[in-house]
Amino acid sequence: MKSVVGDLDRVAQVVKVVGFVASDPSFTGQPSVINGASELLGEVFGDRGRHARSAVGVAVLPLDAPVELELLVALADD
Structure with missing residues (x-):
């Protein structure tokens, strides 16, 4: 996040997180991960x-990653 926004103090709010977990179809613990x-x-x-x-x-994520996160972040006005 810092590499994109420059300064983490600019983050006004983390609005939403979407987490993708590479897992077997019988696994139901994605929220815990x-x-x-x-x-x-x-x-x-x-x-x-x-x-x-x-x-x-x-079933699978790019580069065989176990978890991928997508964040929607609101930034403060400069």
Whole structure:
């Protein structure tokens, strides 16, 4: 995120996180896997890190990654 926005102080709110988890069709714990990302965002941004969230199981991710996150972030005006 920092490489895109430059300064993390510009983050006004983490709006939404979508987490994709490479998993077997019988696995149903995707939300638990994505909890780590949600908790980290809360620790880093405090109330600005609270967000809506989706967790989705997928068969495979690019480069055989186990998890991929998509974040929608609102930035403060300069």
